[in-house]
Amino acid sequence: MSDSIVEVRGLTKAYGKFQALHEVNFEVHRGDVFGFLGPNGAGKSTTIRILLSLISADSGTLSIFGMPLATHRREILQKIGCIVEKPDFYKYLSARRNLEIFGRVSGADISKRNVDAMLDFVGLNGRANDKLGGFSHGMRQRLGLAQALLHEPELIVLDEPTTGLDPQGIIDIRKLILQLSREQGKTVILSSHLLSEIEIIANRMVIINKGRSLAEGAVKELLNAEELVVTFEVNDGAKAIALLQQRPEVQVRELYDNRLTLQINREEVPAMNQWLQSQGLLIYAIESKRKLEDYFLKLVNN
Amino acid sequence: MFGKAIYNEFIKIATKPRSYLGLVAITVLVGVILFAMKIDGLTYIGFITAGFEQSLLFEGDILNGNLMGFIVLQMLIIHVPLLIALVTGDLISGEAAMGSLRMLATRPLSRTQILLSKFVAGGLYTFLILLWLGFMALGVSNFMFGPGDLLVLNSDGLVVLLQDDVFWRFLSGFGIAYLSLLTIATLSITLSCFSDNSIGPIVATMAIIMLFTLIGSLDVPVFDAVRPLLFTTHMAAWRSFFEDPVDYEAIRNSALILVAHIVVLLGIATYHFKRKDILS
Numbered sequence: 001m002s003d004s005i006v007e008v009r010g011l012t013k014a015y016g017k018f019q020a021l022h023e024v025n026f027e028v029h030r031g032d033v034f035g036f037l038g039p040n041g042a043g044k045s046t047t048i049r050i051l052l053s054l055i056s057a058d059s060g061t062l063s064i065f066g067m068p069l070a071t072h073r074r075e076i077l078q079k080i081g082c083i084v085e086k087p088d089f090y091k092y093l094s095a096r097r098n099l100e101i102f103g104r105v106s107g108a109d110i111s112k113r114n115v116d117a118m119l120d121f122v123g124l125n126g127r128a129n130d131k132l133g134g135f136s137h138g139m140r141q142r143l144g145l146a147q148a149l150l151h152e153p154e155l156i157v158l159d160e161p162t163t164g165l166d167p168q169g170i171i172d173i174r175k176l177i178l179q180l181s182r183e184q185g186k187t188v189i190l191s192s193h194l195l196s197e198i199e200i201i202a203n204r205m206v207i208i209n210k211g212r213s214l215a216e217g218a219v220k221e222l223l224n225a226e227e228l229v230v231t232f233e234v235n236d237g238a239k240a241i242a243l244l245q246q247r248p249e250v251q252v253r254e255l256y257d258n259r260l261t262l263q264i265n266r267e268e269v270p271a272m273n274q275w276l277q278s279q280g281l282l283i284y285a286i287e288s289k290r291k292l293e294d295y296f297l298k299l300v301n302n
Numbered sequence: 303m304f305g306k307a308i309y310n311e312f313i314k315i316a317t318k319p320r321s322y323l324g325l326v327a328i329t330v331l332v333g334v335i336l337f338a339m340k341i342d343g344l345t346y347i348g349f350i351t352a353g354f355e356q357s358l359l360f361e362g363d364i365l366n367g368n369l370m371g372f373i374v375l376q377m378l379i380i381h382v383p384l385l386i387a388l389v390t391g392d393l394i395s396g397e398a399a400m401g402s403l404r405m406l407a408t409r410p411l412s413r414t415q416i417l418l419s420k421f422v423a424g425g426l427y428t429f430l431i432l433l434w435l436g437f438m439a440l441g442v443s444n445f446m447f448g449p450g451d452l453l454v455l456n457s458d459g460l461v462v463l464l465q466d467d468v469f470w471r472f473l474s475g476f477g478i479a480y481l482s483l484l485t486i487a488t489l490s491i492t493l494s495c496f497s498d499n500s501i502g503p504i505v506a507t508m509a510i511i512m513l514f515t516l517i518g519s520l521d522v523p524v525f526d527a528v529r530p531l532l533f534t535t536h537m538a539a540w541r542s543f544f545e546d547p548v549d550y551e552a553i554r555n556s557a558l559i560l561v562a563h564i565v566v567l568l569g570i571a572t573y574h575f576k577r578k579d580i581l582s
Contacts, residue, residue, distance in 0.1 A: 053407070054408065054580040055580065055581065056579065077408060077410040078410040082408050088400055089402060090400070092318055093314075102405065102409065104309070105310060105406070105411050107303065
């Protein structure tokens with residue numbers, strides 16, 4: 001039996017003459033933290049809105065929990081918690097009242113105790129009775145998560161959940177997503193334009209650009225995550241290049257202003273550092289980045 | 303779930319400050335009218351009765367609570383639609399502008415349930431506004447001026463309704479007035495489905511009322527065919543209960559046209575809202 005929770009096939013959507021999605025395909029498995037990666041305007045939000053039945057697709061099939069969304073909307077949405085873009089609540093109501101309102105129509109039996117526990121979970125218990133007019137973006141985002149989790153959904157859909165948050169807020173949200181996945185076995189779909197975010201949190205992903213799904217699979221497989229692009233800042237770049245010509249197994253990618261960029265494995269970095277120093281070169285700095293950015297940019301630019 | 307959705311909608315209306323504008327406005331307006339009548343009401347009544355004083359002898363307290371109630375209703379029933387539209391015109395578009403409609407639409411409620419829950423809550427709000435207007439118009443008037451027979455001046459002449467024969471007429475009149483106001487509420491909710499800002503549907507509702515009222519009052523043959531079909535033509539149908547004899551045929555006709563408007567408008571709203579892409 002397939003453990004697919006979400007299956008999207010040939011999804012298309014146009015707004016007037018603008019084709020927002022062309023034949024988008026992907027599959028989300030039970031327990032995945034599924035990254036939905038793409039630059040701004042790639043079609044991530046449109047896909048997520050179709051997934052949540054906020055907008056209708058022009059063509060394609062979409063099944064969630066093995067049921068077509070078109071005919072089982074209500075059963076499906078009962079099992080989904082979501083934040084689409086930013087969580088917009090009723091500003092004239094308190095945090096507690098807002099949660100009560102959304103909990104009441106979630107399809108689950110939500111008690112006051114559940115609401116209090118969820119406010120405590122997202123760290124808003126002290127502000128439960130305050131109206132949302134005075135809440136910061138980070139607090140609203142946390143309340144959005146509380147709203148998404150209140151009815152204990154099986155699938156959580158988060159559209160750019162860290163946008164606009166401060167560094168601590170970003171760390172908190174990421175921790176929370178991992179906690180939901182690892183400790184509670186929830187399936188999470190996470191859209192982001194941040195490569196690093198997907199890399200840190202997701203185990204599977206689809207890359208989307210200009211409304212097309214470009215690649216889909218396990219993050220590690222897609223990115224060969226052990227392979228790094230490392231830049232050594234040396235005192236003599238020309239000498240470094242000459243020395244490296246003696247080592248054809250090392251792939252030199254670029255030399256620019258004494259900054260030498262190599263493609264090597266993570267384990268080879270200390271040895272390369274020692275070797276360059278042993279050849280009389282001074283190393284001022286070492287920077288590394290994963291191939292993810294290269295991979296992503298290559299896909300997107302193609 | 304639908305019941306919970308209606309409860310939610312009513313909570314939202316009840317906690318929104320603008321919902322109380324209608325109650326405050328009615329209180330102030332009725333207060334001003336009753337105060338003016340208490341001070342100088344006999345002069346006002348004099349204008350009404352002046353034409354009949356040579357042929358009729360008026361006895362008793364003409365300036366009573368029932369007459370005040372009738373005058374207040376006549377003066378205010380044309381202003382109440384604005385107070386209703388202020389709240390009902392915001393029910394969908396206000397949420398679209400705020401972004402909360404997006405969150406609401408991802409809950410396991412059908413679009414029809416979302417729309418109908420707002421319609422029911424809007425209808426209940428309309429009823430409460432009318433109830434308050436009724437209390438202020440009749441209750442406070444009777445408290446201030448005391449009961450008495452009701453003199454009604456209409457196009458056929460002067461109708462005198464005995465004190466004991468008045469209450470059921472007010473009650474029935476309120477029923478028809480409620481249908482008129484519910485038509486306004488439905489119109490503004492329908493317009494609200496087509497907009498993502500909260501002011502547009504309110505202004506559009508008032509513009510349509512003004513346009514239809516204008517068409518209704520322009521005595522030119524070109525509008526003869528449409529005039530009987532406009533809901534504004536039937537908004538004053540409540541007054542028919544204060545004629546003697548009561549023209550039940552005309553009242554039934556007005557009620558049917560108002561109900562037809564409600565059904566058609568709600569149908570349009572449902573059709574559009576079910577297919578609407580929620581982008582905001």
